[in-house]
Every structure is written in structure tokens, then in C-alpha cells.
Amino acid sequence: MSQAEVGAVRRTxxxxxxxxxxxxxxxxxxxxxxxxxxxxFAAGQVPRDFYYKLAELGVFGIRVDEEFGGAGIDSYKFxxxxxxxxxxxxxxxxxxxxxxxxxxxxxKALATDEQKKRFLPKFVSGEEMWALAMTEPGTGSDLAGxxxxxxxxxxxxxxxxNGAKTFITGGVHADRVIVCARTSxxxxxxxxxxxxxxxxxxxxxxxxxxxxxxxLGLKTSDTAExxxxxxxxxxxxxxxxxxxGFSYLGGNLPSERWGIAxxxxxxxxxxxxxxxxxxxxxxVFGKPVSHFQxxxxxxxxxxxxxxxxxxxxxxxxxALDQGELSPAEAAxxxxxxxxxxxxxxxxxxxxxxxxxxxxxxxIARLYADNRVNxxxxxTSEIMKSIIAKNMGL
Numbered sequence: 001m002s003q004a005e006v007g008a009v010r011r012t013x014x015x016x017x018x019x020x021x022x023x024x025x026x027x028x029x030x031x032x033x034x035x036x037x038x039x040x041f042a043a044g045q046v047p048r049d050f051y052y053k054l055a056e057l058g059v060f061g062i063r064v065d066e067e068f069g070g071a072g073i074d075s076y077k078f079x080x081x082x083x084x085x086x087x088x089x090x091x092x093x094x095x096x097x098x099x100x101x102x103x104x105x106x107x108k109a110l111a112t113d114e115q116k117k118r119f120l121p122k123f124v125s126g127e128e129m130w131a132l133a134m135t136e137p138g139t140g141s142d143l144a145g146x147x148x149x150x151x152x153x154x155x156x157x158x159x160x161x162n163g164a165k166t167f168i169t170g171g172v173h174a175d176r177v178i179v180c181a182r183t184s185x186x187x188x189x190x191x192x193x194x195x196x197x198x199x200x201x202x203x204x205x206x207x208x209x210x211x212x213x214x215x216l217g218l219k220t221s222d223t224a225e226x227x228x229x230x231x232x233x234x235x236x237x238x239x240x241x242x243x244x245g246f247s248y249l250g251g252n253l254p255s256e257r258w259g260i261a262x263x264x265x266x267x268x269x270x271x272x273x274x275x276x277x278x279x280x281x282x283x284v285f286g287k288p289v290s291h292f293q294x295x296x297x298x299x300x301x302x303x304x305x306x307x308x309x310x311x312x313x314x315x316x317x318x319a320l321d322q323g324e325l326s327p328a329e330a331a332x333x334x335x336x337x338x339x340x341x342x343x344x345x346x347x348x349x350x351x352x353x354x355x356x357x358x359x360x361x362x363i364a365r366l367y368a369d370n371r372v373n374x375x376x377x378x379t380s381e382i383m384k385s386i387i388a389k390n391m392g393l
Contacts, residue, residue, distance in 0.1 A: 149163060152183070264337040265306070
């Protein structure tokens with residue numbers, strides 16, 4: 001977003017390279033996404049072929065080493081630009097966001113050299129789309145309570161996976177899914193022990209995609225139920241060490257929560273843009289809605305909140321790039337930015353009047369999409385618990 005679009009706060013987080021990428025991405029969105037987005041919205045998902053276009057644009061390989069076909073840039077700032085530009089246009093790239101934000105960190109941190117050679121070239125090209133399967137029908141934030149099991153075969157060549165997952169973003173189109181499963185029972189001292197991570201091939205026998213879930217928002221993001229019935233997972237597809245999966249999950253939560261925080265800030269900024277455009281054009285009682293003092297005050301208050309959220313999101317981004325974003329800082333950023341977005345988007349919808357309730361207006365879709373930000377990646381209540389614990393409470 002340009003300086004004029006996001007307010008008067010001076011930013012130092014982006015370089016000329018990021019702004020050049022922004023221009024390219026904005027043109028791509030206008031040409032490849034905006035004209036067909038209503039069709040995607042009606043269909044309830046993005047076409048699988050679209051992901052190959054994103055791959056050609058290079059967005060899947062930015063943080064992947066050059067030897068595997070990527071750009072080798074160890075930074076989340078290009079992803080931040082994507083959050084801002086998709087929100088600005090009132091569109092989404094479907095479930096592809098989890099491919100990079102959730103899938104890639106596990107491959108980079110846990111995969112062996114052999115696994116990286118197998119996984120990353122197809123990851124970059126879009127041939128294999130990745131998703132992450134943690135949540136189960138009976139467990140949400142309580143990951144240690146998961147019931148899905150992976151038992152090692154007698155000959156030690158494979159694991160046998162049984163269980164179910166739900167709310168899996170990108171689950172319909174996924175070619176590989178990082179599945180969290182119990183390889184050992186929890187101990188009396190540590191109920192988190194015994195969880196392992198597997199890079200499961202979705203073409204494996206016994207693997208099935210259940211319902212594509214009908215959600216309140218995020219209509220173009222394919223979210224599914226997954227089931228595993230005696231799925232054979234080669235031992236070569238174990239990610240990291242057996243029984244240490246819970247610590248791996250915890251290690252990647254800060255980056256996931258930063259993504260939600262930054263995306264929420266971007267949505268709030270977009271909402272102000274949409275509302276400003278609307279009130280300048282809409283006429284009531286013989287004059288533009290923007291001429292009323294209430295309109296000016298509401299939008300001014302919203303802009304002030306967006307400015308604050310931007311500062312928090314940018315600070316978290318810099319810390320993440322430096323490898324210094326702590327769980328408590330990530331939780332604070334997520335809590336603040338998602339709560340700001342909730343308030344701002346609601347007020348901006350109100351300024352649209354009845355039209356704000358119509359899905360043909362981006363503010364309506366934004367309102368629905370935004371609601372999950374305070375739930376997934378850890379609820380606001382969980383964020384408060386993390387922050388309080390860090391405070392010594």
C-alpha cells in the first residue's frame with residue numbers, strides 16, 4: 001500500500017525491492033484475480049491451476065534456497081507485501097497462504113537433505129501444494145489431546161496412520177499434508193510427549209478428503225475434513241525426530257501468529273480505503289456522506305487504530321526476520337491487530353449502510369473473512385494466557 005493509502009506513519013520496513021515486487025504483484029492481481037474473483041467466490045475455492053501461476057510469479061520460492069529452485073531470501077517481508085496487496089484488492093489467493101507460511105518453515109527446519117531434495121523443487125513449482133493438519137474434531141487449542149495415531153510397522157519400514165483432522169485450510173487441493181499424530185502415549189509427567197510430524201502423500205491409499213467445509217468467511221479458501229484409515233507412511237516421510245512434534249509445533253507458532261496479525265492489520269487498512277472511497281461517492285440529503293462530521297470522525301478514529309496496528313505488525317515483522325520474535329510478542333501482536341481489525345472493519349461497514357451487508361461489496365466479504373482471525377492460530381483467550389504468563393501472572 002502506498003503512503004497515502006495507509007496514513008501518515010513513516011515506514012522503514014520495506015526496501016525498493018519490496019516496492020518493485022508490490023508493483024508486479026498489484027498488476028498480477030488486477031489481471032489474473034480481480035476479473036474472475038466472483039467466480040471463485042461462488043465456487044467456494046480457487047482453481048488448482050491458479051497455484052501454478054503463483055509459482056511462475058515466484059511467490060512460493062522466495063524463502064527457499066537457490067539450490068532447490070528458490071530465490072534464497074530469508075525474509076517474510078515479501079509475504080507481508082502479499083498480505084497488503086490482496087487485502088487492498090479485496091481478494092484472496094485461496095489456501096495457498098498455508099503452503100508458504102505454515103508448510104515451508106517445517107520443511108526448512110526439520111527436513112533432511114534427502115527430503116529437501118524430494119520436497120522443495122515441487123514445492124517451489126506448485127506441483128506439490130502443502131497443508132498442515134493439527135486440529136481434530138474433539139481438540140482445538142488443546143493439541144496434546146489429539147487422538148490420531150501413527151504406529152511403526154514390525155519391519156520398521158513405515159507407519160500406519162489412523163484418525164481424523166478438521167478445519168484444514170488448503171486441505172482440498174493439498175498434495176502433501178504435514179500430519180500431527182501420536183507415535184507414543186503421553187506420559188504422566190508430560191502429556192505433550194509422543195507427537196510426531198509426517199509429510200503425508202495425499203494420494204496414499206486410505207487417505208481421504210471429507211467435506212469441503214462451508215464457512216462463514218474465507219469462501220475462496222478450501223477448508224476440509226481429512227480422514228486416515230490404515231494409511232502407510234514411509235519412515236522416510238517422518239519430519240524431525242519421533243515424539244518431539246509438540247515442540248516443533250510450538251516453535252513455528254510465532255511465525256503463524258505474525259501472519260495472522262499482519263493479515264488482520266492489512267484487512268483493517270483495506271477497510272478504511274473501501275469506506276473512504278464509498279463515502280466520497282455516496283450522496284445522501286443532497287451531499288456526499290464524507291461531508292458529515294460523524295463520517296470524518298469515524299474514519300479518523302479508524303485510521304488512528306490502523307496506524308497503531310501497522311506499527312505493531314511492522315515491529316513483529318522485523319523481529320521475525322531477525323529470528324527474535326518470542327511467543328509472547330507474537331501473541332501480543334496477534335491479539336492487538338485482530339481486535340483492531342474487528343473494530344475497524346465493523347465501523348467501516350456501518351458507513352456503507354445497507355450496501356455494506358451485500359456480498360458484492362468487498363467490505364461485506366472482509367467482515368466475514370476477518371472473524372476467524374480471533375479464533376485460528378490460537379484464540380484471543382489463548383493469546384491473553386500466553387501474555388499473562390510472560391508477565392509472571
